[in-house]
Amino acid sequence: MIIKVCGMRDGHNIRQVEQLGIDWMGFIFYPPSPRFVKERPSYMPSKRIKRIGVFVNADWDFMVDHIDAYALDFVQLHGNESPSLCRELKRQTGKGIIKAFGIRDCTDLEQTADYGDAADFFLFDNQCETAGGSGKAFNHDILTQYQGNKPFLLSGGLGPENISEIKSLNHHLLYGIDLNSRFETSPALKSVNRLQHFIHEYTKAETL
Secondary structure (H helix, E strand, C coil): CEEEECCCCCHHHHHHHHCCCCCEEEEECCCCCCCECCCCCCCCCCCCCEEEEEECCCCHHHHHHHHHHCCCCEEEECCCCCHHHHHHHHHHHCCEEEEEEEECCHHHHHHHHHHCCCCCEEEEEECCCCCCCCCCCCCHHHHHHCCCCCCEEECCCCCHHHHHHHHHHCCCCEEEEEECHHHEEECCEECHHHHHHHHHHHHHHHHC
16 A cells, blocks of 8 residues: 655655655645645655646646646646546656546546556545545445446545544555545645554554
8 A cells, every 4th residue: 555645845754755755746836726836845755756737627738737847757637627638648758647636426427537558656535626635534334336447546624633534445456555634744645653643543443
C-alpha cells in the first residue's frame, strides 16, 4: 500500500517529509487553492518518490509546461476532464493519469466506467462544492460497491483516527492512501511528527 502526501510546497518541509519514507508526493497547480505551488520549491524530492501534479480543468499548455518543469510522474485531474482528454494527455506526455472522483453515494461510482482505459488510477474523495477536496471524509463503506478493475487511492480528510477504518475496508483494488490537510500546521506545511506517528501506526497495523 503506497502512502501519498499531497499539498506540498515548502522546500525544507518537502525534505523532511521525504525522509519519512513515503512513496508519492503531490503538488497542487490550481491557483484558487491555498496550497497552490506558484513557483518551484527550493527543494524537490528525489526520483525515489513519485511526483504527482494536481490540476483542475487546467489549460493544456499549462499542464504540459508544469509536467516538464517539475518532472512529474503522474498527472492527477480533479475537474471535469473528459476521458478523451485523459487519454490524449497520457499519449502525448507518457505520464500516468490519476482521475479523481467525488463520492457521496454509490451512484457516484458509475462515473468511473467511462475512464477505464483513460486513467492508470482512480482517486476517491469526498464530494464537495469546491474543487480539490474539503478535508472531510466520506462514507468508505460505499467503496465496497466499487466493481471496476482500476486500482484506486483513498482520499478525503484522512487522519490518525482513520487507520482502523482504512484497514477494515480491505478492498482488493485499494492501492494507497492520500494524506493532506489533517496533517497540516498551516496550508501546505505538514507536521512531520503527526505524519511520522501515522505512518508508524499504519505500517504496524498492516503487519498485524
